[in-house]
Amino acid sequence: MSDSAYAPEGRAEEEPLLSVDNLQTAFFTDKETIRAVDGVSFDIRAGESVGIVGESGSGKSVTARSIMGLIDSPGRVVGGSIQYKGQELVGNSEKEWQRMRGGEIAMVFQDPLSSLNPVYTVGNQIKESLRLHQGMRGREATEKAIQLLEDVGIPDAPRRIKEYPHQFSGGMRQRAVIAVALACDPDLLICDEPTTALDVTIQAQILDLLHELKDEHDLGIMFITHDMGVIAEVSDRVNVMYAGEVVESAPVEELFNNPKHPYTQGLLESIPSRNERGSALTTIEGEVPTPNEPATYCRFAPRCPKAFDDCEQVHPVPVEVDDETDDHEAACLLYPDDVGQTEAVELHQSREDATEQEVTE
Amino acid sequence: MSRWTYFAKRLVLSIPVIIFGTSLTFFIIYAGPIDPVTSILGMGATSEQIQNLEQQLGLNQPLWEQYFQYMVDMFTFSLGESWVIRPDVAANEVILSYAPRTVLMGALAVILPLFVGIPLGFYAGLRPNTLGDYTASFTGIVWRAMPNFWLAVIMLMVLSSSEYWLFGFNWETWIVSTNVAGTPEMDNLLQPLNFIAAVKVVLPGALVLGSASMGNEMRIGRTAFLEAKNSNYVEMARAKGVPGRSIVWKHIFRNALIPLIPVITAEAGVLVGGSVLIESVFGINGIGWLFFNAMARGDLPLAVAMMYLIILLIVGLNILQDFLYTIVDPRVGFEGE
Numbered sequence: 001m002s003d004s005a006y007a008p009e010g011r012a013e014e015e016p017l018l019s020v021d022n023l024q025t026a027f028f029t030d031k032e033t034i035r036a037v038d039g040v041s042f043d044i045r046a047g048e049s050v051g052i053v054g055e056s057g058s059g060k061s062v063t064a065r066s067i068m069g070l071i072d073s074p075g076r077v078v079g080g081s082i083q084y085k086g087q088e089l090v091g092n093s094e095k096e097w098q099r100m101r102g103g104e105i106a107m108v109f110q111d112p113l114s115s116l117n118p119v120y121t122v123g124n125q126i127k128e129s130l131r132l133h134q135g136m137r138g139r140e141a142t143e144k145a146i147q148l149l150e151d152v153g154i155p156d157a158p159r160r161i162k163e164y165p166h167q168f169s170g171g172m173r174q175r176a177v178i179a180v181a182l183a184c185d186p187d188l189l190i191c192d193e194p195t196t197a198l199d200v201t202i203q204a205q206i207l208d209l210l211h212e213l214k215d216e217h218d219l220g221i222m223f224i225t226h227d228m229g230v231i232a233e234v235s236d237r238v239n240v241m242y243a244g245e246v247v248e249s250a251p252v253e254e255l256f257n258n259p260k261h262p263y264t265q266g267l268l269e270s271i272p273s274r275n276e277r278g279s280a281l282t283t284i285e286g287e288v289p290t291p292n293e294p295a296t297y298c299r300f301a302p303r304c305p306k307a308f309d310d311c312e313q314v315h316p317v318p319v320e321v322d323d324e325t326d327d328h329e330a331a332c333l334l335y336p337d338d339v340g341q342t343e344a345v346e347l348h349q350s351r352e353d354a355t356e357q358e359v360t361e
Numbered sequence: 362m363s364r365w366t367y368f369a370k371r372l373v374l375s376i377p378v379i380i381f382g383t384s385l386t387f388f389i390i391y392a393g394p395i396d397p398v399t400s401i402l403g404m405g406a407t408s409e410q411i412q413n414l415e416q417q418l419g420l421n422q423p424l425w426e427q428y429f430q431y432m433v434d435m436f437t438f439s440l441g442e443s444w445v446i447r448p449d450v451a452a453n454e455v456i457l458s459y460a461p462r463t464v465l466m467g468a469l470a471v472i473l474p475l476f477v478g479i480p481l482g483f484y485a486g487l488r489p490n491t492l493g494d495y496t497a498s499f500t501g502i503v504w505r506a507m508p509n510f511w512l513a514v515i516m517l518m519v520l521s522s523s524e525y526w527l528f529g530f531n532w533e534t535w536i537v538s539t540n541v542a543g544t545p546e547m548d549n550l551l552q553p554l555n556f557i558a559a560v561k562v563v564l565p566g567a568l569v570l571g572s573a574s575m576g577n578e579m580r581i582g583r584t585a586f587l588e589a590k591n592s593n594y595v596e597m598a599r600a601k602g603v604p605g606r607s608i609v610w611k612h613i614f615r616n617a618l619i620p621l622i623p624v625i626t627a628e629a630g631v632l633v634g635g636s637v638l639i640e641s642v643f644g645i646n647g648i649g650w651l652f653f654n655a656m657a658r659g660d661l662p663l664a665v666a667m668m669y670l671i672i673l674l675i676v677g678l679n680i681l682q683d684f685l686y687t688i689v690d691p692r693v694g695f696e697g698e
Contacts, residue, residue, distance in 0.1 A: 068600055070596065070599060070600060098604055099602070100602075101599065101600055101601060101602035102600065102601035102602030102603075103602060106600065106601060107600040107601075109596070109597055109600075111593055114592065114593040114594060115594055115596075115597045116594055116597070117598070117612055118616070118690075118691070118692060119615050119616055119619075119689065119690060119691055120611075121691075128598075128601070128603065129601050132601070132603065133601075133602065164691040164692070166692050177597070180601060181601065184601050
């Protein structure tokens with residue numbers, strides 16, 4: 001298959017770079033089965049940045065690790081498909097995963113302080129990527145590594161390359177982690193809360209850097225965060241996750257201007273800067289439940305201000321929010337907006353989905 | 362401060378440690394309750410004999426003069442002559458005639474745990490919560506929990522009637538014929554058969570001596586490998602497509618060694634003390650036996666010389682530890698900005 005099919009022109013028509021369909025990842029413990037990712041679907045195209053947002057424990061990181069094939073026992077991908085450039089990844093052997101990891105899909109991790117190996121120089125770790133994925137060695141690799149460090153905005157790169165991670169500051173380490181990922185020359189970059197551990201000014205710099213790199217290398221980016229402000233900054237499209245499910249999915253502006261799912265509305269109301277000074281911040285009471293049984297009801301219902309009786313009985317599936325807006329889906333019994341309440345509930349009821357089935361080891 | 366500056370600093374700091382340790386040894390032994398004159402002459406000695414001997418041995422000098430003389434002697438390695446155990450023979454000669462057995466046993470007692478305990482811990486740590494891990498961990502705990510003296514006696518018992526306990530396997534005639542316990546012959550070790558015979562005699566003692574270390578190193582090794590395996594940098598290495606073998610040997614192994622280094626060198630230090638006990642159970646006439654007798658029979662120069670050598674050995678082990686640290690961990694000597 002040729003790479004040109006995934007070229008940037010014509011966003012909507014072209015094949016997606018990554019297509020996740022009804023992905024289910026579960027962790028099997030003696031006590032219970034935790035359905036950490038429960039029927040998640042989304043697409044990422046080349047040159048597009050897709051944000052995944054949600055509270056801690058909503059399954060964002062597990063989604064990312066499923067795509068990388070990094071789910072370890074007792075966890076396992078139990079259903080759905082992950083297609084990368086049309087190729088199925090679920091069920092890959094470890095050898096096949098190794099070929100995908102880095103060179104095709106690379107990942108930037110949450111904690112730059114512990115993501116770099118403390119006993120090897122930064123240069124060594126960048127050169128390891130270069131050797132594995134671009135076959136560069138020796139002088140050539142060193143020069144490329146220096147160039148990569150300069151690309152991610154580390155000054156004095158020829159000296160820095162010989163230094164160890166502990167000699168770098170937090171922001172520099174995250175830049176180094178990004179350089180390691182770029183050295184693999186990936187087409188898709190998964191960023192798992194890359195700015196959470198950094199202070200705000202550094203955060204903005206890293207986001208700008210990712211933005212530049214996306215345009216330069218035509219990367220597809222999957223950006224995971226719990227920070228709505230960061231999402232607004234970086235992504236073209238947003239998926240809101242709650243308890244292992246995508247509850248709302250829309251282009252970034254549409255989502256911020258016109259949030260439909262009560263959970264998304266709650267999230268947006270709890271951003272400090274969006275609210276008037278002096279008024280108390282709104283919070284969403286309670287916490288994310290552990291999804292340890294098939295969803296035959298709405299998992300957000302106990303915390304939802306708009307919940308009604310059917311929410312306990314019917315599992316909502318993603319539907320278009322109304323007829324006028326396309327490309328905006330919400331998994332909530334209140335939608336579609338333009339049909340009556342009972343009709344909407346019936347629509348959700350009629351679509352049986354995988355999340356309502358038992359998963360077994 | 363660079364790593365090597367740090368190492369040089371540790372090297373210089375070991376000098377006052379040696380001086381302090383040697384001084385302490387002097388005051389404990391010469392100013393302590395041991396009366397060498399009585400033990401040389403026996404209870405029935407006349408006061409004239411005692412005075413003569415004291416003068417001869419230099420014990421009638423003021424303590425501070427003896428101290429300075431002693432310090433100069435030690436640092437120039439003139440270790441004096443034995444008084445009691447082998448009268449008028451140079452102390453270093455006496456020590457040298459006993460040392461090889463202990464060195465052989467000690468070396469085995471360090472090496473066996475190193476090459477059994479750490480690989481076992483490695484194995485268990487990389488496969489946590491599997492049958493292999495449970496077996497290795499359980500064996501490690503049992504091995505760790507058996508007291509030295511008890512294990513020594515059991516080992517003697519089993520090996521001396523090995524045909525009965527070990528399904529017809531005869532330890533005493535295996536490869537070369539040797540006694541189960543006793544003093545190994547240390548001449549002509551370059552000849553393979555002599556070497557094997559000597560190793561065979563000290564092996565039970567070495568096993569017992571190293572048993573606790575083996576269990577320790579296994580347990581700590583398991584934790585260290587497990588911790589490194591679950592670390593973020595290993596996940597990141599996997600995410601960039603590093604093959605499994607290279608993850609284990611490049612990314613896990615070196616990090617897991619860091620907590621193991623002080624354990625290994627500390628165990629080696631403990632062995633020096635443990636060898637006294639084991640040598641007496643197995644009848645190996647080595648340094649441990651010699652030291653105990655020198656102390657008990659008032660052979661002060663010999664005891665002091667051995668203490669001094671042991672101090673040097675322990676300080677040397679610590680320097681070795683710092684050296685290994687400096688090589689393995691680049692964060693050594695880093696004090697932040």
